[in-house]
Amino acid sequence: MSTPAPPSRAPALTRRLGVFDATVIGLGSMIGAGVFAALAPAASAAGSALLPALALAAVVAYCNATSSARLAARYPASGGTYVYGRERLGPFWGYLAGWGFVIGKTASCAAMALTVGSYLWPAQAHAVAVAAVVALTAVNYVGVQKAAWLTRAIVAVVLAVLAAVVTACLTSSTADTGRWAVGTDVTFTGVLQGAGLLFFAFAGYARIATLGEEVRDPARTIPRAISTALGITLVVYALVALGVLAVLGPDQLARTTAPLADAVRAAGLPGLVPVVRAGAAVAALGSLLALILGVSRTTLAMARDRHLPHALAAVHPRFQVPHRAELVVGAVVAVLAAGTDVRGAIGFSSFGVLAYYAVANASAYTLTAAENRPPRVVPALGLAGCLVLAFALPVASVLWGAVVLAAGAAVYGLRRTATTGT
Template sequence: MLGAGVFVVFAPATAAAGSGTGLLIALAIAGFVAYCNATSSARLAARYPESGGTYVYGRERLGDLAGFLAGWAFVAGKTASCAAMALTIGVYLWPGQARPVAVVAVLAVTVVNLGGIAKTARATRWLVAATLTVLVAVTAVGLTTGSADASRLADTAGTTGYGVLGAAGLLFFAFAGYARIATLGEEVRDPERTIPRAVPLALGLVLLVYLALAGVTLSVLGADRLAASSAPLADVVTAAGLPALAWLVRVGAAVAVTGVLLALVAGVGRTMLAMARRRDLPGALAAVHPRRRVPHRAELLVAGVVIILVSLGDLRTAIGFSSCTVLVYYAITNAAALTLGRDDGRRLPVQPLAVLGLVGCLVLAATLPLGSVLAGLAVLGVGALTHTLIARGR
């Protein structure tokens, strides 16, 4: 979660919300919907600790079509997310050569992931530490140099309810990562205990970080300048009168987003593995390396598709499309959670949160930019048709 979202998504979200106050409200809405989704994901993951996430939950609780659409939405949306992550690395690290840098980043994280999940986790820990260092530095610079103006947080001009919901949908891109541990369920020790604790804890900590960064960024840049920025955190340091530190922030951002890309490619590969095992994708993608125990063919395919997307695509378009399809994915998660009883002895209020999460996902998806919604619906339609044809062929 501490990756491309915190470094780039505040800009398009502010443009959609229309004001600084609108951005903060949208962030709270996105965080609440993410919490509902995280609760449902954690309960389902504890019940079904295997690779695939909602693809598995949908099949088990709602039927083959729902499971397939969840897996299809996840693979499509998260592949777009991978492209957005890689392009973010390029935009921050070398703006004039963003696409070639993005391709190199994809190749590098694929090599690490092919080494096994233990190496992925170890590399991610170092990258998270670097990320937090950068975010703390930006916050300190923004608050201690006299460039922050708290009155900018109270700006409400241009705020509309529809715009705030659309901004929340875009901001959801920054939260979508809390369930990564669920998609890696087969490789988690003691999943029934670990997953329900890890998912909401990670989400809560990240929400606090986002609120702090959003407040600092808005108070330094203001809504108009933030909405037009391509590298907001670097612009915060520059506006604070320390342009020499901007490149350190850019390098730190590239390192941080590399960490997210690392985990994201792993998650998409595991979902493709689960779908291939059930013959919803070509069986060749179900291959697992005999020594490293990773779905190497699936991860190589993901890398190839992402390289094509970063060569042809656009950062903000990738964010919108990813948010739409991933919100549909989590809508199916909540629908699956609604079928869970309380026979497992847990006391979490799953049913009300699952209802709120389901409604929230559908509302936020519907208020995204029209192009993103239409593209998402088209991809889901193709998926449904593909599943129907495969089922008839069988």
């Protein structure tokens, strides 16, 4: 295996983030993406087995997080699994992981932007989504530390809103803990599909790994930030799911388009509905901020290796950010947000991210004991879980995801042929 070394073909980024800020960036992405968006479609698939589906998604996410943390500590450079796959499995697998991440997460950015628009001004959701993308791209442009400060504030607001929702639901006279029980309507396929949809909500720790070149003491900071962010997110998700199920039940939860708002209304506190709607918009903004941050860093890494235009590898001399990559990513997301469907974007994104983590687990499996590898069962279980959940997603998501990955592989093959002349 090749020896890790900082990239030398382009200017390095500045290490400014500690454990706290790195953890907050992961929280902002995971909590913003999941609680307000994934519970209802997951309940539609899993029925009364929503909590087992959540547990299954958490197990796969834990394996992915452990593999990613060990790899990120050894390869503390921007790019995440793009770098790990390249170093451990070969250039093609690194490229395929990076391709899946950039394409999938760009779609996820559009979905989060549209979530902001649908909560703040439903009649002009697309216009608000584009404005949100432009504003957050500007924030990222002036430095990752400023983005971390904004994410910290967003996470604090969202956690306060979620605490109010959980308290309102679990203390309501309409709460029925019997609704947590698994009924006879559950199918194995439904649980897998529900877990695949919920996995979308756990994928935010990738943002920590892709910032590997901008954290202080990465061997210590990255593993701690990833495990802390994932643990907090799992507890939050479990409490919210329990509260919402207690007042709505799985059938009503599956039908709603705004589960947390409907839950506090059913709990007898309609005055909380505007607060929840505002919290959903803030959460989606936090997720979008972290997503744009992560996609631009993977774009930077791929541009350094000329898998994307090398001009995107430029680092701003004052703000120390990949400014061209951020502007291009922001422009593409803005175009998608102007005319994309949220549900389709989420399914497509889930497939691409699961493929990305499959490469991460396969890479971690090759680590040696001297390289601080995880127990072999962890990456093996993570790889199998990613593949199973990916192909359990809705058929349209699987087909489009497979087509895009195949297109990326074809581009790689054509470029390699043109370069080598064979």
